[in-house]
Amino acid sequence: MGIALDVRFESWPIAGSFTISRGSRTEARVVTVVVRQDGGQGWGECVPYPRYGESVEGVIEVIEAQAAWLAGQATAARARQGLLTRLKPGAARNALDCALWDLEAKQTGVPVWKRAGLPAPTDAVTAYTLSLGTPETMREAAQKAAHRPLLKVKLGGAGDPERIAAVREGAPDSTLIVDANEAWTDDLLDPCLAACRAAGVALIEQPLPAGKDDALTGLDAGILLCADESVHDRSTLDALAARYQAINIKLDKTGGLTEAIAMAEAAEARGLKLMIGCMVGTSLAMAPALLLAGKASFVDLDGPLLLAKDRDPGLSFTGSTITPAPAALWG
DSSP, X not given: OXXXXXXXXXXXXXXXXXXXXXXXXXXXXXXXXXXXETTEEEEEEEOOOGGGTOOHHHHHHHHHTTHHHHHTOSOHHHHHHHHHHHSOSSHHHHHHHHHHHHHHHHHHSOOHHHHTTOOOOOOEEOOEEEOOOOHHHHHHHHHHTTTSSEEEEEOOSTTXXXXXXXXXXXXXXXXXXXXXXXXXXXXXXXXXXHHHHHHTOOEEEOOSOTTXXXXXXTOOOSSEEEESTXXXXXXXXXXXXXXXXXEEEOHHHHTSHHHHHHHHHHHHHTTOEEEEOOOSOOHHHHHXXXXXXXXXXXXXXXXXXXXXXXXXXXXXXXXTEEOOOOTTTOO
């Protein structure tokens, strides 16, 4: 019997708002996929991202177009491999890939980490994100989150040196990573890097726009530079090695856990450090990515902490520490 498919859109309110250099939002708009076969059921979640030309409607259309093909697939494992060539990396393939992994685990009783040849999951400490704002509001946000060991600071271009200094003042003991979301220019690079060094920042994500980051070639910034918007799947790795020392793996970019595992191995072989990141989504989106946390130098899977309400059951957070996902959630 083949694999049956259901797709739905869900909106999850964000606690307050979430602001980056490209704008603000008050809800997480996600697409959830359910696959069924022989009494078993698996599910996955993705977050369509306009930066990559995606919309909720477009992603749903791409997923629904796979229904007839899935109905002809004998196993979830074979379907996962087929998706690598049928769909390009992105949100649609991610939701399907993760749903098929979950289906396979539920059918066999063998957890995903074991089927994938990954280490058994353990507790992981996630970054906690501070939205972009004025230096004053970001200092206040940092003070409220100063008990968290790892803070991720959203930046926006002009005024970032003042924002960085303000956050460090508000959270003097936290490890800081910053994310410019492509907002810096060549002229801003030196003063922003100097501010990051003065604040003891550990990692900088995507300081310059993807495709316009030549100024990073051979640069000794004194801080790890991490590609985000510039990196999607394995095919983009070779071009990055001279500009970045780390990459941010997000399942919505790689197109699922299957490619993310292969990408992590390929990046490690090139000497690149790993960050495991996410879009703003529920625990269902975080659970597959959490399986790669043991390979990562930095984990940024705080999506559920930014929501007004998460799924039930969801991941369990103690402060910034995430407990491995229960089977009732995923995997």
